[in-house]
Amino acid sequence: MTISQCPVTESIHFIDDVIGKGGLTHPRSRRIAEEIHSLLDDVAWGRAGDDHLPAVLVLIQDLLQDADESEGYRLGEHLHQTMQTHGEVFESHVKTHNCPTETCEWLTPAPCQMACPAGIDVPTYVTLIGQGRDAEAIEVIRQDNPFPWVCGLVCTRPCEFMCVRGRMDTPVSIKFLKAFAAERAMSEGTYRNPEKGPDQGKRICVIGAGPGGLSAAYYLALKGYGVHVIEALPTAGGMIMVGIPRYRLPREVIDREVAMLEELGVTFAFNTRFGEDVTLDDLKSQGYAAFFFAIGAHKAYNLGIPGEADFPQTLEAIDLLRRVALGERRVPGKRVVVIGGGNVATDAARTCIRLGCPEVTIAYRRTRHEMPADEEEVEQAEEEGIHFSFLTIPSKIVGKDNAITGLSCVRAKLVKREGSSRMSPVPILDSEYVMDADVVISAIGQKVDQLCMGELQTMGWTRRGTIDVNMVTMETAVEGIFAAGDAVTGPATVIEAIGGGKRAAEAIDRYLLGIPQPQMPPVPVRRRREACIELPASTKTVIKRPTMDMLNMDRRRTTFQQVELGYTENMVREEARRCLRCDICRRCGKCVEVCRDKMGISALEMGYLDFDHPGLTDLRVTEERCIACGACAANCPNDAMKIEDRGDERLLLLCGTILNRQKLVYCHSCGKAMGPMKYLDYIRKRTKSVTQVPDDALICDNCARTKTARFNVHTLPV
Numbered sequence: 200m201t202i203s204q205c206p207v208t209e210s211i212h213f214i215d216d217v218i219g220k221g222g223l224t225h226p227r228s229r230r231i232a233e234e235i236h237s238l239l240d241d242v243a244w245g246r247a248g249d250d251h252l253p254a255v256l257v258l259i260q261d262l263l264q265d266a267d268e269s270e271g272y273r274l275g276e277h278l279h280q281t282m283q284t285h286g287e288v289f290e291s292h293v294k295t296h297n298c299p300t301e302t303c304e305w306l307t308p309a310p311c312q313m314a315c316p317a318g319i320d321v322p323t324y325v326t327l328i329g330q331g332r333d334a335e336a337i338e339v340i341r342q343d344n345p346f347p348w349v350c351g352l353v354c355t356r357p358c359e360f361m362c363v364r365g366r367m368d369t370p371v372s373i374k375f376l377k378a379f380a381a382e383r384a385m386s387e388g389t390y391r392n393p394e395k396g397p398d399q400g401k402r403i404c405v406i407g408a409g410p411g412g413l414s415a416a417y418y419l420a421l422k423g424y425g426v427h428v429i430e431a432l433p434t435a436g437g438m439i440m441v442g443i444p445r446y447r448l449p450r451e452v453i454d455r456e457v458a459m460l461e462e463l464g465v466t467f468a469f470n471t472r473f474g475e476d477v478t479l480d481d482l483k484s485q486g487y488a489a490f491f492f493a494i495g496a497h498k499a500y501n502l503g504i505p506g507e508a509d510f511p512q513t514l515e516a517i518d519l520l521r522r523v524a525l526g527e528r529r530v531p532g533k534r535v536v537v538i539g540g541g542n543v544a545t546d547a548a549r550t551c552i553r554l555g556c557p558e559v560t561i562a563y564r565r566t567r568h569e570m571p572a573d574e575e576e577v578e579q580a581e582e583e584g585i586h587f588s589f590l591t592i593p594s595k596i597v598g599k600d601n602a603i604t605g606l607s608c609v610r611a612k613l614v615k616r617e618g619s620s621r622m623s624p625v626p627i628l629d630s631e632y633v634m635d636a637d638v639v640i641s642a643i644g645q646k647v648d649q650l651c652m653g654e655l656q657t658m659g660w661t662r663r664g665t666i667d668v669n670m671v672t673m674e675t676a677v678e679g680i681f682a683a684g685d686a687v688t689g690p691a692t693v694i695e696a697i698g699g700g701k702r703a704a705e706a707i708d709r710y711l712l713g714i715p716q717p718q719m720p721p722v723p724v725r726r727r728r729e730a731c732i733e734l735p736a737s738t739k740t741v742i743k744r745p746t747m748d749m750l751n752m753d754r755r756r757t758t759f760q761q762v763e764l765g766y767t768e769n770m771v772r773e774e775a776r777r778c779l780r781c782d783i784c785r786r787c788g789k790c791v792e793v794c795r796d797k798m799g800i801s802a803l804e805m806g807y808l809d810f811d812h813p814g815l816t817d818l819r820v821t822e823e824r825c826i827a828c829g830a831c832a833a834n835c836p837n838d839a840m841k842i843e844d845r846g847d848e849r850l851l852l853l854c855g856t857i858l859n860r861q862k863l864v865y866c867h868s869c870g871k872a873m874g875p876m877k878y879l880d881y882i883r884k885r886t887k888s889v890t891q892v893p894d895d896a897l898i899c900d901n902c903a904r905t906k907t908a909r910f911n912v913h914t915l916p917v
Contacts, residue, residue, distance in 0.1 A: 205302040206285035207243045207292055210278055211236060222270035231258050232274060242289060244838075245296035245306050245728050252289055256282065296725035308723045309781035310810075311358040311373065316698035318723030319343045321358050321373055322782035324380070326729040329775030333380040334389035339726050340377060341393070344697050345417040346410065346456050348385065349439060351378025352763075353448050355573065355692045363781050366806075366813035369744045371777050372766075379771045385455055392462055396423035401711055404429065404487040406473045409437020410693045411684025412493035413460060414700030415707070420463040422708050427487070428465060431472040433525070437495050438685065439693055441521040442543070444550050445759040474651035489679050489707050492666065493700065494652070496645040496685035497521075502538065506596030507641075512603045513596060516547035516642035523550055530555045532638030536606050537561045538593050539642030540570040543690075545577060547640050548585045552756055560586040562593060562634065564611055564624040579749075583756055588634065592626055596639050605633040645690045655680070665689050672706035672716045673699060681707055725782060731855025732776050736818035739856045742777050745770040779807075780854035784839035786810065790831035790853075798830050802859075821858040826877040827851055849875050866899040868906075873899050 214236045223229040235258045241247040242255075259282070262268075262275030282289055291299050298306045311321040320339055327336035340347040354374050362370035384390035403419055405412045408430035416426045434440055436453045461467075471477055473494070482490065499515035507513055512532060516539065519531065535556045537548045540563035551559045561580070563570060566589050570577060581587070588608075595607040610630035613622035646664050659667035659676040666682045668674060673681045683699030685691055702721065709716055748764040749755070755762055766774065786808045795801045802824035806814025827849045829842040841852045844863060851859040861875035873879060879897070898906065 205243075205298050205300045206281050206288050207239060207298075208303060210281050211239050211243060213277060214239070214274065217270060217274050223268065223274075225265070225268045225271065228262060228265055228268040228271035231261050232271070234258055235262075235278065242292045243303060245292065245725055247293045249293065251293060252282075294724075295722065296728070297722050306725065307785065308725055310361040310363060311781065312723045312725070314357045314361040315343075315723065316357070316692070316695045317344045317701060318698070318721065319358075320724065320726040320782075322778060322780055323725070323727045323729050325371065325373060325376060325775050325778045326732060326780070328376050328380050329732050329772055329778070330729075331772065333383045334387070334391075336377075336380045337384045337390055338393070340380075342726055343701065343724070344694070345414055345460070346693075346697065347377050348381035348452050348456055349410070349448065350694055350697070351375065351381050352452065352761075353439065353443055354694050357694070363779050363786065363807060363810070364777055366810065367779075367816045372744055372774050375747070375763075375766055376771055376775055379766055379768075382765070383768075390459070392459055393421060395421055395463060399423040399711070401425070401488040402427065402486060403489045403491065403707060404482050404485075405491045405493065407437060407493035407495060407684065407686070408432070408435040408457075408467065408469075409493055409495050409684055409696060410439055411495075411686075411696035411700040411703075412437065412491065413457065414697045415491045415493065415681075415683065415704045416465045416700075417460055417463065418701055418704035419707060420460065420465050422704070424708075424711075426465045428467045429471045429473060429477060430467060430469050433469050435467060435469075437493075438497070441524040442517060442546075444520065444523070444546050444553075446549070446553065446755070446762045447546070449761050472651060474653060479655065488711055489681065491700075491703055491707065492652075492675075492680065492682040492686060493684040493696070494647065494686045496647045496665075496690050498646050498648040499641060500644045500646060502593065502596075502641050502643065504593055504595055506598070510596060510598050510601065510603045510639075512598075512638045514638065514640045516543050516640050517645055519547055519640060520550060523554070528554060531640070532636075533557050534636050535559045535638045535640060536634055536636040537640045537642055538606075539563065539644075540565065540572060541642065541644075542572045542576055543645075544642035545572045545580045545585075547642050549580055549583060551638075551640075552583050552585060553759055555757075556638075558586070559584075560588055560634065560636075562588045562591040562606070562608065564590065564592045565613060565622065566590060569613075569622065579762065582752065590624065591634075592624060593639075594631065597633065603637050603639060604635075606636045606639055607631060607633050645685070647686050647689075663689055669716075671702070671718065671720050672709075673703035674706060674710075674716070679710065681710075728782070731780055731783070731852075733852070733855045733857060734776055735857050736821060736859075739777070740816075740818045742773055744777070745774055780839075783837055784854050785837050787836065789834050789836065790840050793830050793834045798826075798828060800824055800826060800828075802826070803831065818853075818856060818858060821851070822860070825851060825859040825861075826881045827859055827861050827875045828878050828881065844872060864897055866897065866902055868898045868902040871899045871901075873897065 214232055218232055223232055235255055238251050238255050242251055259275050259278050262271045265271050288299050291297055296306055309322050324336040324339045337347055344350060351374055356374040358373050359370040364371050402425040405416050405428045408428050416428055420426050435457045440453055499517050531551055535551045537544050544561055548559045548561050590611045592609045592611045593606055594609050596603060597607055598604045609626045611624035611626055614625050616623045652658055657677055661667050666686050668682050668687050673683045675682050681703045683703045684696040688695060706716055745766055750760055750762050754760055788808045791803045794803050802821050804817050804820040807816045832840045832842040839854050843850055847863050849861050849863055850857055863872045864876050864879060866873055
């Protein structure tokens with residue numbers, strides 16, 4: 200076996216070879232070998248459970264006990280040695296549904312799952328939602344993300360940017376499907392915690408109750424550790440509570456999902472600031488075995504322009520959002536200018552509209568195309584009456600009598616800088632002007648507040664002012680202390696913080712158990728391989744991504760009610776059916792090649808298979824051209840393309856999509872199914888020169904041979 204060969208697949212081939220050569224003469228040995236083959240086939244395809252490998256080992260011992268069957272004994276020895284040498288590879292197929300050798304391509308996670316920082320098994324939970332199995336979908340999600348409802352409303356959805364369906368038309372609305380399933384499961388009482396592991400007898404302290412800290416707390420609690428969370432704010436949630444406005448993420452959503460952690464025994468201490476109210480020595484004296492820091496990045500960057508510190512009306516966006524989230528509803532001013540182009544800037548601007556500010560403008564030094572804020576957020580801000588001033592560089596805050604009167608700005612142009620892929624703004628000479636304003640809000644980014652970490656002198660820090668960690672294990676330079684979230688990455692996304700918290704929980708568990716830490720980042724785990732949802736190609740092609748219903752504009756501008764009203768159940772089930780099941784179809788293109796180059800049919804118009812340069816895709820074309828020969832299915836390495844006879848029809852399916860459906864033709868002589876007429880015509884044209892069967896005769900190969908033989912007998916010269 201070469202190093203690139205998967206030992207699971209090699210073992211299956213070895214059994215095939217032994218059985219194929221007739222080496223197993225004893226029926227008992229042959230039966231055992233076939234049972235092992237069946238179990239290893241489940242392992243190879245990611246269908247195996249925890250009982251599969253122990254069952255294989257028992258069957259191998261049965262082979263080794265039969266000394267009279269030499270080939271069976273040799274087979275048992277080979278399999279036993281292979282499983283001893285490559286046990287981790289076999290276990291990976293079962294536990295993670297991944298092949299460490301990367302040769303079992305059918306086990307490779309789909310692009311959407313690979314793009315998710317938390318590694319959520321997107322195809323599986325989308326399929327479950329399409330089948331109406333919402334609670335099961337939430338169970339799958341929470342194996343990698345404890346907060347599906349939160350992420351279903353505010354995730355930046357990197358999965359959708361990699362969705363292969365987007366190469367056909369538009370990506371599957373993965374984010375909102377998750378939100379629907381979470382809300383439905385929570386409403387029906389089927390949103391439940393997994394069973395906790397046995398008590399480990401050790402306690403862990405988490406500093407920071409943001410998404411990173413809460414995620415680590417969740418997974419550590421499931422592993423059986425006692426977890427205590429310290430939070431400076433009066434409530435849990437961190438930045439998702441005080442940095443994301445309620446019109447995007449209702450507080451009830453956060454509270455309900457945090458309550459699930461409390462059910463697991465996680466305890467909280469609010470209004471407790473590390474470094475002031477409690478120190479590391481205090482915590483160590485309480486017996487904590489490890490510490491996890493997820494303190495976030497709550498300190499705003501200064502604008503660095505004249506006048507910034509001269510007026511009380513100069514605000515920080517993150518501070519404004521925090522105060523509003525905690526209950527303050529004071530109107531900042533009448534003419535507000537928000538400086539920045541990210542989600543925090545749009546959140547601050549839209550919050551000001553809801554507080555009653557008559558005029559709100561976002562000033563950004565680049566163009567709309569370069570804005571890092573979500574496109575949907577920008578569009579919704581425009582709908583609510585927020586103005587945008589692009590290519591605008593603030594230069595000075597001006598005012599008199601301790602009050603702001605305007606923001607002095609310079610117009611800019613974008614130029615290409617050597618060594619950078621991003622266009623840079625450059626001031627245009629003599630383009631200064633003053634923008635009317637009585638409030639200026641800074642939203643140009645946040646950083647980690649290092650003051651609270653002062654006592655940790657040996658803690659490493661990066662040049663960006665973030666905690667320096669091993670990004671595989673989230674370990675810091677201080678033994679027993681781990682960190683993740685914005686304190687490590689800088690201001691990032693909720694899902695990135697969740698992924699970091701999950702990795703840290705695994706590393707903390709290994710640290711406390713004395714197990715060596717991994718050297719490479721974890722590969723996303725395929726949790727299941729669900730059966731595909733069947734539907735016709737015409738339906739698969741024409742289903743469109745649904746439009747999100749929005750709260751009416753008057754309510755949007757005057758209240759903090761949730762703006763996006765969600766999908767209806769019918770929309771959700773239909774949208775889930777748009778998924779192309781890229782966890783099964785690897786888009787290798789072999790089906791297209793064999794149909795076009797070998798068969799000369801060109802019935803598969805699937806341009807989306809070329810990920811980098813997608814072409815036209817129309818799944819309906821197949822039914823017009825396909826002869827149902829099955830060559831594509833026979834050459835599909837991943838079992839994505841299938842051909843099967845059902846009743847009086849032959850069906851061609853691609854991951855559940857019925858590409859072709861043709862009536863079967865039966866032999867007039869013996870009644871055997873021969874295939875569709877298109878296929879028979881194709882064969883007849885290519886065998887016409889070697890057969891003497893009449894063109895109008897519908898008879899199978901066996902009957903044709905019999906008829907030809909009789910014809911030859913009668914025509915032989917006597």
